[in-house]
Amino acid sequence: MPVDWRVPLRGLLRSRTQNWPDYQRLFLIEDRSSWVIHWEMMQLADAASRSGIKTAHPFWMPHSKNQAVFYGSQFFLLAQDWITRPHRIATAYFHGKPGTGPEEFDLLYQQVVKHHEKISRLQVSHSEMEQVLLETGIAPEKVHRIPIGIQCDLFPRQTPASKQASRISLGIAEDAFVVGSFQKDGEGWGDGDEPKLIKGPDVFVQSLERIRDVVPNLHVLLSGPARGYVKKELGKLGIPFTHHSVKHYPDIHRLYAALDCYLVASRQEGGPKAVLESMSSGIPLVTTRVGQAMDMVLDGVNGFMCEVEDVDGLAERVLQVFRKSEECNPMLSEARKVAEANDYQQLDPLWQTFFDGFVEASV
Numbered sequence: 001m002p003v004d005w006r007v008p009l010r011g012l013l014r015s016r017t018q019n020w021p022d023y024q025r026l027f028l029i030e031d032r033s034s035w036v037i038h039w040e041m042m043q044l045a046d047a048a049s050r051s052g053i054k055t056a057h058p059f060w061m062p063h064s065k066n067q068a069v070f071y072g073s074q075f076f077l078l079a080q081d082w083i084t085r086p087h088r089i090a091t092a093y094f095h096g097k098p099g100t101g102p103e104e105f106d107l108l109y110q111q112v113v114k115h116h117e118k119i120s121r122l123q124v125s126h127s128e129m130e131q132v133l134l135e136t137g138i139a140p141e142k143v144h145r146i147p148i149g150i151q152c153d154l155f156p157r158q159t160p161a162s163k164q165a166s167r168i169s170l171g172i173a174e175d176a177f178v179v180g181s182f183q184k185d186g187e188g189w190g191d192g193d194e195p196k197l198i199k200g201p202d203v204f205v206q207s208l209e210r211i212r213d214v215v216p217n218l219h220v221l222l223s224g225p226a227r228g229y230v231k232k233e234l235g236k237l238g239i240p241f242t243h244h245s246v247k248h249y250p251d252i253h254r255l256y257a258a259l260d261c262y263l264v265a266s267r268q269e270g271g272p273k274a275v276l277e278s279m280s281s282g283i284p285l286v287t288t289r290v291g292q293a294m295d296m297v298l299d300g301v302n303g304f305m306c307e308v309e310d311v312d313g314l315a316e317r318v319l320q321v322f323r324k325s326e327e328c329n330p331m332l333s334e335a336r337k338v339a340e341a342n343d344y345q346q347l348d349p350l351w352q353t354f355f356d357g358f359v360e361a362s363v
Contacts, residue, residue, distance in 0.1 A: 024360045029076065069087045077108055090120050092124075126291050147347070181224075181263055202233075212239055
């Protein structure tokens with residue numbers, strides 16, 4: 001009869017963790033398909049280290065007990081294994097309002113309603129999602145609003161020299177009016193020909209259509225995967241664009257250096273990261289009232305904000321940047337202050353409160 005070698009192996013692996021003190025290891029579990037979540041988890045690991053908290057490799061999570069597990073994406077809640085894990089459980093929950101279309105948003109919400117006692121902590125990035133989750137019946141002290149932060153030194157304010165250098169490297173004309181969009185807004189991880197409507201790619205294109213005849217030198221700079229729908233629609237409209245992929249996240253600052261304006265046209269968001277990235281980079285931001293933009297952007301003070309699906313409003317704000325670019329300078333200074341206030345290390349006190357009672361600092 002063959003020997004089942006898995007039993008002694010599991011025992012050996014558990015022996016490596018059995019002497020860990022209770023709740024003194026933090027496991028950070030990320031969605032490997034998303035560079036945004038990967039970067040956020042790296043920053044969270046640094047925040048934990050600054051608070052004296054030890055992180056452990058996810059490999060050891062199934063072989064340990066009575067530790068703390070933080071999931072970088074709320075979509076892990078759609079599985080069932082987390083419910084029976086002998087650990088304290090926390091997750092980020094950035095977006096996904098129930099009753100707004102995608103079935104998975106409803107299922108996620110129902111998981112929190114049903115299992116909120118098993119969940120020790122929830123991180124939300126903005127006030128709207130905070131209110132949505134409080135309606136699940138979860139204890140208010142478990143819900144922590146901590147924005148998706150930024151490392152400001154990676155996003156220096158644009159200068160004439162950096163703008164010129166970036167445009168030369170990207171092959172974009174010096175006299176073009178360049179509108180940026182660096183997010184994934186197509187379904188799946190292929191070409192993205194089917195639009196992911198919560199990201200508003202249709203609204204983005206319609207807004208640019210409104211201004212193309214007024215801004216004859218309009219150019220769109222895209223980054224991110226699955227941009228097929230936007231590229232196809234811009235092509236139909238005859239709006240020139242450049243799609244430049246960035247392999248390493250910190251390199252994206254070079255794309256901001258080429259811009260005149262950044263446009264967020266989403267219907268739902270957790271961030272997006274572009275809110276603080278454009279604010280830090282000195283690029284006028286035009287955004288819908290989504291995600292943490294609703295808590296950070298004051299219309300006409302540090303950026304421009306319109307209601308969701310307000311195509312005409314978004315187009316008019318972009319034209320305002322085009323026509324009065326010099327008048328945006330005071331707004332850009334105010335925007336930089338917002339970015340600096342949300343630098344990752346500035347968020348440490350919020351994370352320390354989050355960790356308190358969830359994972360213990362090592363002694």
